[in-house]
Amino acid sequence: MKKVLYEELTPKEFLARLEQAPIAYVPLGTLEWHGEHLPLGSDGIQSQGFMIELAERVGGIVLPMLFLGPESYKIIDGKEYFHMDMSPTVGPEPRQMPGSAHRIGWNLFAQILENVISRLKRAGFKIIVAHGHGPSTGVMRSNLEKWSKKYDVQLFHCWRDDESDGLGIQTDHAAANETSLVMALRPDLVQMENLPQDLSIWPAAIHGKDPRVNASAELGSTAIDMQLERMTRILTEALQQIR
Ligand SMILES: [Zn+2]
Numbered sequence: 001m002k003k004v005l006y007e008e009l010t011p012k013e014f015l016a017r018l019e020q021a022p023i024a025y026v027p028l029g030t031l032e033w034h035g036e037h038l039p040l041g042s043d044g045i046q047s048q049g050f051m052i053e054l055a056e057r058v059g060g061i062v063l064p065m066l067f068l069g070p071e072s073y074k075i076i077d078g079k080e081y082f083h084m085d086m087s088p089t090v091g092p093e094p095r096q097m098p099g100s101a102h103r104i105g106w107n108l109f110a111q112i113l114e115n116v117i118s119r120l121k122r123a124g125f126k127i128i129v130a131h132g133h134g135p136s137t138g139v140m141r142s143n144l145e146k147w148s149k150k151y152d153v154q155l156f157h158c159w160r161d162d163e164s165d166g167l168g169i170q171t172d173h174a175a176a177n178e179t180s181l182v183m184a185l186r187p188d189l190v191q192m193e194n195l196p197q198d199l200s201i202w203p204a205a206i207h208g209k210d211p212r213v214n215a216s217a218e219l220g221s222t223a224i225d226m227q228l229e230r231m232t233r234i235l236t237e238a239l240q241q242i243r
Contacts, residue, residue: 004055004062014061021059021239024125025051026116028132028140029065033084033097035174035206036194040099041067042182043170047132049185050158050169053228058235060127063116069102069136070109084173084205097205102133110139114147121151126242127235131158132170154238158231166209167223175208176215177223184220 003009006024009017029044039045044065051062072083074094081094082103090097104112113130120128130140140157148155163171171177183190195203195212202210 002056004052004060006061006063009061017059017061018124021235022124022126022242023055023058023060023235023239024120024123024128025055025060025062026113026120026128026130027051027063027065028069028130028136029067030069030100030102030133030136031067032069032082032100032102032133033174033205034178035203035211037191037203037211038174038179038182039186039189041065042174042178043069043133043136045186045189046170046178046181050181050224050227051129051131053224054129054231054235057228058232058239060129060235061125063120065132066112066116066136067102068104068109068112069133070106070139071103071135073103087205087207089202089206090204095204106135106139109136110143113139114143117147117151117153117155121153125153127154127156127238129156129158129231129235131156134170134173137170154241156231156234156238158227160230166214166219167226169223169227172208174206174211176211176219177208179211179215180217180220181223182220183215183217184224187217 027044027048031040034042048065055062074081085096086094137157144155158169166177
């Protein structure tokens, strides 16, 4: 295993990795309800886990995971409900799902992400990959061109145009895709037995294909291998352009 985590590198090791491939990976996490079966930090665990493998292949340095992210919300009777608290699968009334502590406003998140990009550019990076929590990745995607020009860096996220095969990186919410990815990366953190055994009962605040029948570590590994290959191609090309 190579040393790829930013916080673990000495300045000398940092410069050596930067020289070899000036790529920064920014895991866009949350601390958010991901069903009864997945850990609250699932978004960061998946994106950082994928990025560590990518950095070991292509080169580059992986940042610590962010845990703040944008999200839709509503104030009802003075109480703040996040997107998943208002899922129809939670019940007729919104309910605060335990553990969620990530939501910040869209503009504030865009400012944070823009500043991260500007700081990384200053530190010497020329290529930046930011990916993870859906709405956070959406902010990256919609500002890609603007920030790329403004800071003269190449920017990427890891979504494809069509994710209908379920083999992308974080394309649902705690359903078959995300559950399979956590199963592949950190099987010790998945507790499928916490979900209702009766398949006619839909688990609360899970959006996508039923993880109880569709998720597996094999599916997660297949997705990771496929996306590692795809991102390796994209980043190798990006590296050639700056050399
Ligand atoms: Zn997620």
